[in-house]
Amino acid sequence: MALSGVLRPGHVAIRVLEMEPALKHYVQVIGLQETARDAQGRVFLKAWDEHDHHSVVLREADEAGMDYMGWKVDSPATLKRLAAQVEASGLCSDFAWIPAGEHPATGERFRFTIPTGHVMELYAEREVIGNCCGTDGPDVNPTPWPDGLTGIAPSRFDHCLLYGDDLDGTVKLFTEVLGFGMAEQVMAGPDGKLMIGAFLSCSNKAHDVAFIRQPVKNKFHHASFILGSWEQVLRAGDILSRHKTSIDIGPTRHGITRGETIYFFDPSGNRNEVFSGGYIYYPDKPVITWTDNELGAAIFYHDRKINEAFLSVFT
Structure with missing residues (x-):
């Protein structure tokens, strides 16, 4: 595997003023797919070609903006190593370990605030649910894209x-x-x-x-x-x-x-x-x-x- 350490952006948590108009926008206009809701009222979404359980989290709040951005790393060992390095860097604050399951289908996350004031997270594990393109399963004999896409339909x-x-x-x-x-x-x-x-x-x-x-x-x-x-x-x-x-x-x-x-x-x-x-x-x-x-x-x-x-x- 060529890529190591931090692999890619994993999720963005966005605050919205009203959930129903927001869902109409993100699902019907952009074309994301809902994968879960939780007891906090958050809604979890993914794009059609993302295999992991979710990549967008919507939360109703009094002020719009971003709660946090998450990054997927290559292994639990890397998660522990990078968390220690972030703490030791002297550049960040407000460190916290978020327990597995706080996001559905997701392992523990390490949360911290960076010098620009944004909250970031690192995590290593999230359930793979597939992209629904396979003719004999999510990743078997896939088609270029699935039928029934809605709206703009970005891939990720x-x-x-x-x-x-x-x-x-x-x-x-x-x-x-x-x-x-x-x-x-x-x-x-x-x-x-x-x-x-x-x-x-x-x-x-x-x-x-x-x-x-x-x-x-x-x-x-x-x-x-x-x-x-x-x-x-x-x-x-x-x-x-x-x-x-x-x-x-x-x-x-x-x-x-x-x-x-x-x-x-x-x-x-x-x-x-x-x-x-x-x-x-x-x-x-x-x-x-x-x-x-x-x-x-x-x-x-x-x-x-x-x-x-x-x-x-x-x-």
Whole structure:
């Protein structure tokens, strides 16, 4: 196995103001599949090509935003090792072990708060329920996609973009403690040495999480779901319009990551993205650097203009 340590984003827990409109959005418009509800009223969802039990958790609350983001690691031994390293790093706080079963079909999770104020979790075990594409079982003689998909139908939860103040500490944590690579960075300041954006990968994707420096803590910009092509991103725009979903911007292309994108909002004001393309990232790939004078092209390559709402609206 080539990948080790942190394997991928495993889940994002999102606060919504009302559950029923949120479920209509995430199930009927985006096309996620409900897998469980719990006694706390949380609803657990997955995309069609995700084999693990869930990747999105919705919780009704008085304020929208993200509760936490979870990362799947390769083994229980790695979970214990990384938890110890995170505690010893001096970069994080509010450590807690969440018992197995607190998320359905999930083993114990190690929770901590990172320098930007976001809550992160590591876990190693989650029940595999399959993607329903196999003709003789979930993973036997699979079809390219299952019948009966609903809405936009992304294949999986892909990444989050998060806003916070201590970008330097968070980048140090992810690169030096958790083993992520820096795929792209955005630099600013008179000498061009102030990092204002970091796009980090634990896999061979252009990013698994990204952080933007802002004078706030623990802010959620968006959760992204992956599609297979630019054509599917355009189709997503049609579906969003049909459902009268509030669209932020797109379809368009990013300069950063090269991905094709459309941004939109759930009924609570949380931003979502569907995304395709990008490039293959390997740890020996040189870091791509964007300068702040080209920020328009970095974010929205087609019109090369910054959408101020994209930078200032978050939950």
